[in-house]
Amino acid sequence: MHTQEVKELLEKVAGLNQTGGNERVKTIVHRVMHDVFQIIEDLDITPEEFWNAVYYINDLGKNGEAALLAPGLGMDKYLDIRMDAEDEQAGLAGGTPRTIEGPLYVAGAPVSEGFARMDDGTQDGETMILTGVVTDENGKPLPNTLVEIWHADLKGGYSYFDKSQSEYNLRRSILTDAEGRYTAQSIIPSGYGCPPEGSTQALLNQLGRHGRRPAHIHYFVSQPGYKHLTTQINLAGDEYTYDDFAFATREELVCDAVRIEDAAAAEQYGLNKPFTKVEFNIQLVVSDKPEHQQRHERKRALEA
Numbered sequence: 001m002h003t004q005e006v007k008e009l010l011e012k013v014a015g016l017n018q019t020g021g022n023e024r025v026k027t028i029v030h031r032v033m034h035d036v037f038q039i040i041e042d043l044d045i046t047p048e049e050f051w052n053a054v055y056y057i058n059d060l061g062k063n064g065e066a067a068l069l070a071p072g073l074g075m076d077k078y079l080d081i082r083m084d085a086e087d088e089q090a091g092l093a094g095g096t097p098r099t100i101e102g103p104l105y106v107a108g109a110p111v112s113e114g115f116a117r118m119d120d121g122t123q124d125g126e127t128m129i130l131t132g133v134v135t136d137e138n139g140k141p142l143p144n145t146l147v148e149i150w151h152a153d154l155k156g157g158y159s160y161f162d163k164s165q166s167e168y169n170l171r172r173s174i175l176t177d178a179e180g181r182y183t184a185q186s187i188i189p190s191g192y193g194c195p196p197e198g199s200t201q202a203l204l205n206q207l208g209r210h211g212r213r214p215a216h217i218h219y220f221v222s223q224p225g226y227k228h229l230t231t232q233i234n235l236a237g238d239e240y241t242y243d244d245f246a247f248a249t250r251e252e253l254v255c256d257a258v259r260i261e262d263a264a265a266a267e268q269y270g271l272n273k274p275f276t277k278v279e280f281n282i283q284l285v286v287s288d289k290p291e292h293q294q295r296h297e298r299k300r301a302l303e304a
Contacts, residue, residue: 001041010034060199067103069200071246072211076100087285092227092292094137095285099248101230101295102218105150106160107303109171116172118186120165123154125187127275128257134180134221134282141180142284148173148220149184156192160301185269188257188276191215191238194245204245211245214238219282220295226284227292233280255280 014030015021039045060066070076080098087093110116119125134145150171152158159165170189174182194201194211201211215238221229232248233255234241242249260266261274269275287293 001038006037010037056199056203063195063199065195065199068194068198069203071100071102071248072194072200072204072209074247076102077247087227092285092287095227095283096221096229096231097250097252098229099231099250099253100246101298102232102246102248104158104161104301105148105218105220105303106158106168106171106301109148109150109168109173111146111173111175113175114177114181115183116174116185118149118151118170118172118184119153120169122166122169123187125154127271127273128186128188129183129260129269129271129275129277130186130217130280131181131183131277132280132282134176134182134223134284136226137283137285141176141178142223142226143176143178143180145176145180145182145221145223145284146173147176147182147282148222149217151186151189151217152192152215154187154190156190183269185271188235189215189217191240209245210240210243212240213244213246214240214249216244216248217278217280219280221282221284222293222295223284224293225286225288227287228295229282229284230295231282233278235278 010030010033011017013033014026016026016030040050060069077100080100083098084093130149134142134147136142150158153162153165153170155162157165159167159169159171170186172184174184176182191212191214193213194204204211215235216232217235218232219229221231231253233253234244234249235257236254237257241254255278257276257278259274260277263272266272266275
């Protein structure tokens with residue numbers, strides 16, 4: 001690794017001896033390839049091991065699982081740790097904690113005010129009333145806040161990606177009412193696992209790890225003048241609530257799913273049967289910087 005031959009090779013690989021190209025990309029590629037070469041040397045990687053890794057990357061791309069493997073290897077969690085530290089330094093810490101987005105958001109979900117029915121009624125799941133109040137850090141309600149919610153069905157599938165589901169099933173955008181409250185009627189989602197024959201699970205097997213996620217619900221929360229929030233809640237009592245292969249669990253984001261059998265309480269939500277209530281209140285942090293008020297750019301389904 002310290003020979004002049006390898007140093008020159010790395011410079012040529014990264015285009016550092018060329019005038020064209022992107023300097024940022026050159027710097028990153030040089031560092032990545034340096035570290036790969038160093039791993040080969042330090043761990044005495046054999047040609048067989050090297051080519052198995054190359055073929056694995058090929059299969060990962062064919063399966064479209066790169067965005068699934070990333071959280072499974074803690075990459076999404078590490079980005080959150082970095083952003084939390086940056087917020088702390090910038091005086092933007094506090095409010096409801098962020099956690100990973102995941103790869104299954106779909107833009108353009110129907111928007112309603114105050115209340116939305118999320119499920120299409122085709123699955124006979126436990127009725128869930130998901131509700132909460134969005135406030136600032138001082139407890140002041142924030143009306144007209146956009147709360148985007150999405151979650152899996154009883155089989156662990158997400159609409160759009162699971163073609164058996166109707167369009168935007170279990171996906172809604174709700175503008176909070178005058179008291180800052182949002183309410184959604186849906187079904188209790190199921191947890192799910194990585195495709196058992198897929199590339200992600202193949203690597204997890206080599207690591208002696210499972211690929212399961214607990215029952216959870218995703219959120220984007222946005223309001224002008226406040227830091228955008230990307231988060232998700234895990235439902236208490238799931239076998240994997242505190243053993244999420246994607247490392248998304250945070251104690252503040254574990255919510256009780258409370259069974260309600262009182263008929264009067266059901267009537268308040270237009271129901272005539274017992275249901276499960278999940279309450280998740282959200283606090284947003286003030287920020288006047290536009291880059292803090294928007295979610296970071298990445299490829300998302302149907303997002304322009």
